[in-house]
Amino acid sequence: MRSSLSALVILLTIIGAVATVDRTFATPPKLTESEVAKIRSIISGQLQAFLSDDAQKAFSYAAPSIKEKFKTPKKFLKMVRRYYFPIYRPRDFEFRPIQMVDDKIIQPLAVIGPSGVQEIVLYSLEQQPDHSWKIGSCIMINSLGEGT
Numbered sequence: 065m066r067s068s069l070s071a072l073v074i075l076l077t078i079i080g081a082v083a084t085v086d087r088t089f090a091t092p093p094k095l096t097e098s099e100v101a102k103i104r105s106i107i108s109g110q111l112q113a114f115l116s117d118d119a120q121k122a123f124s125y126a127a128p129s130i131k132e133k134f135k136t137p138k139k140f141l142k143m144v145r146r147y148y149f150p151i152y153r154p155r156d157f158e159f160r161p162i163q164m165v166d167d168k169i170i171q172p173l174a175v176i177g178p179s180g181v182q183e184i185v186l187y188s189l190e191q192q193p194d195h196s197w198k199i200g201s202c203i204m205i206n207s208l209g210e211g212t
Contacts, residue, residue: 095162099197103189104171106198107125107171111157119137123140127199149178157176159173160173169190170187170188172184172186173187183206188201
């Protein structure tokens with residue numbers, strides 16, 4: 065219950081932040097510009113892997129908890145195709161300023177999917193023991209404000 069409530073508070077905070085921030089580059093206090101660039105490179109790499117149907121490469125950007133949940137790159141790609149089609153086949157995307165919410169790194173992304181509708185995607189990133197970054201979760205906020 066506490067975890068669900070915390071997730072809801074984070075989501076509402078991010079939605080408010082995404083709705084009110086301008087499009088200038090903003091760096092959270094605990095991240096360097098180099099780290100922000102690395103985070104964005106991870107997300108861009110995964111999006112490129114989706115466009116190429118490269119399940120292995122797309123799966124390589126996922127955090128250990130995601131890999132444990134889906135077990136194989138093929139299952140992971142199938143899930144993305146089914147539930148996250150706008151990021152599976154983005155027509156265009158734009159990074160928004162990174163946010164830190166409860167010590168979590170959130171990278172909002174405005175995505176225009178195949179339907180032409182813009183959606184906001186919230187990526188949660190996790191720093192690994194080797195200091196690399198992996199994608200820990202992804203929440204899509206559709207045009208009606210509903211999450212998937």
